[in-house]
Amino acid sequence: xxxxxxxxxxxxxxxxxxxxxxxxxxxxxxxxxxxxxxxxxxxxxxxxxxxxxxxxxxxxxxxxxxxxxxxxxxxxxxxxxxxxxxxxxxxxxxxxxxxxxxxxxxxxxxxxxxxxxxxxxxxxxxxxxxxxxxxxxxxxxxxxxxxxxxxxxxxxxxxxxxxxxxxxxxxxxxxxxxxxxxxxxxxxxxxxxxxxxxxxxxxxxxxxxxxxxxxxxxxxxxxxxxxxxxxxxxxxxxxxxxxxxxxxxxxxxxxxxxxxxxxxxxxxxxxxxxxxxxxxxxxxxxxxxxxxxxxxxxxxxxxxxxxxxxxxxxxxxxxxxxxxxxxxxxxxxxxxxxxxxxxxxxxxxxxxxxxxxxxxxxxxxx
Numbered sequence: 001x002x003x004x005x006x007x008x009x010x011x012x013x014x015x016x017x018x019x020x021x022x023x024x025x026x027x028x029x030x031x032x033x034x035x036x037x038x039x040x041x042x043x044x045x046x047x048x049x050x051x052x053x054x055x056x057x058x059x060x061x062x063x064x065x066x067x068x069x070x071x072x073x074x075x076x077x078x079x080x081x082x083x084x085x086x087x088x089x090x091x092x093x094x095x096x097x098x099x100x101x102x103x104x105x106x107x108x109x110x111x112x113x114x115x116x117x118x119x120x121x122x123x124x125x126x127x128x129x130x131x132x133x134x135x136x137x138x139x140x141x142x143x144x145x146x147x148x149x150x151x152x153x154x155x156x157x158x159x160x161x162x163x164x165x166x167x168x169x170x171x172x173x174x175x176x177x178x179x180x181x182x183x184x185x186x187x188x189x190x191x192x193x194x195x196x197x198x199x200x201x202x203x204x205x206x207x208x209x210x211x212x213x214x215x216x217x218x219x220x221x222x223x224x225x226x227x228x229x230x231x232x233x234x235x236x237x238x239x240x241x242x243x244x245x246x247x248x249x250x251x252x253x254x255x256x257x258x259x260x261x262x263x264x265x266x267x268x269x270x271x272x273x274x275x276x277x278x279x280x281x282x283x284x285x286x287x288x289x290x291x292x293x294x295x296x297x298x299x300x301x302x303x304x305x306x307x308x309x310x311x312x313x314x315x316x317x318x319x320x321x322x323x324x325x326x327x328x329x330x331x332x333x334x335x336x337x338x339x340x341x342x343x344x345x346x347x348x349x350x351x352x353x354x355x356x357x358x359x360x361x362x363x364x365x366x
Contacts, residue, residue, distance in 0.1 A: 002042060003129065004042075005070075005151050007047075007067065008066065008067050008153060008339055010064070010066075013061065017060055018058050020056060021054075022055040039067055039069070045068055050066075073130065077116050077120045077132060078117055079124050080112060080120075082121065084098070085097040087346050092150055092338060094119065095148070096146050097143070097348040098142075098330075100353065133149040133154075133155045134147075135148065136162065136169075139326075141326055141328075142326065142330065143330065145346050145348050147335070156338075157338030158338055161336060166335070168345075169230045170333075171229075171238055171331060172216075172226075172329045173225070173242065174225050174249070174357055174358065175248065176316055176319065177223065177224070177246060178215065179224070179226070180245070185211070185213075186242075187210050188202040188240075188241055190206045190207055190234040199254060200234065200236045207232075208232060209232045211228055211230060211232075211241045213242075219361040219365035220364070223319060228242075236254075236255070239326060251324065251325050251327050257316045257320075259309060319357075329350055329351060329354055
């Protein structure tokens with residue numbers, strides 16, 4: 001016998017009397033074509049006043065339209081009793097605050113000890129048959145708010161909000177240095193580094209990527225705390241964009257400060273003809289005007305650092321050692337509930353490691 005999740009209902013108002021059921025499903029309940037096809041294949045997937053009907057029928061004012069999705073499980077994910085912090089849960093959504101160091105979904109070489117393993121175990125203990133559907137991802141070492149859909153309808157609706165740019169995703173980061181401008185837009189296309197595919201770079205041939213930032217706190221010239229809002233969702237976007245404007249994230253080993261490279265010699269992946277590293281560019285927009293910000297050039301012969309640069313590098317290394325991962329936290333996520341349409345806002349305070357880093361920066365700046 002087929003088991004279903006609780007139905008999602010819609011009452012036809014007088015203004016829609018005589019509409020086709022298909023129109024109600026697509027225009028009012030916003031069921032995607034893919035999900036609609038799935039619902040049509042199940043006995044109780046689509047009902048009108050409790051009866052299974054063709055979607056070509058006309059509806060009357062006061063009719064109750066319901067959709068039901070079959071229960072699913074993530075059979076390929078091993079349930080494990082892994083603790084995680086729940087911010088919100090109902091029959092459609094699970095919102096968590098992901099810890100730094102936790103991978104969201106099993107990948108090659110990481111089949112266990114992920115957030116998915118913990119969530120699947122949690123649902124099984126509650127007797128719920130739910131498939132793990134993260135609507136978005138966070139890097140392994142990035143902490144903060146993450147939303148997981150509990151059925152295809154919820155996943156579709158929140159994903160569409162993200163594509164439309166109506167989801168408010170905000171991050172807090174601690175970066176080396178201080179951006180040249182107190183706020184602005186970093187508009188730099190991002191794609192894979194052809195020589196190191198696990199890395200991303202700003203390149204004219206990349207995918208359009210936009211990050212809005214605002215400096216919230218400054219710690220002398222050494223570092224600053226910035227709030228960032230993503231208008232696109234590229235892999236490593238914040239880390240790449242902040243590095244491209246000369247303010248890489250503190251603690252980020254993959255996208256470290258260019259002074260490390262200057263001290264050790266040029267990195268092979270960025271060497272240009274003549275032995276000089278090509279400078280990456282991003283457009284920073286403030287008040288409608290663009291300013292080009294280039295990375296520091298690194299020469300292949302690894303010329304000795306100046307005394308000022310050597311002192312600065314020592315300061316950078318000390319800050320990087322103060323936190324074991326990139327200092328990036330998804331602090332806020334706001335979106336519209338897929339069923340009730342209520343505006344939901346979730347926030348996660350700074351985790352202990354970033355709070356300690358903030359205190360260290362404040363003390364050093366006094």
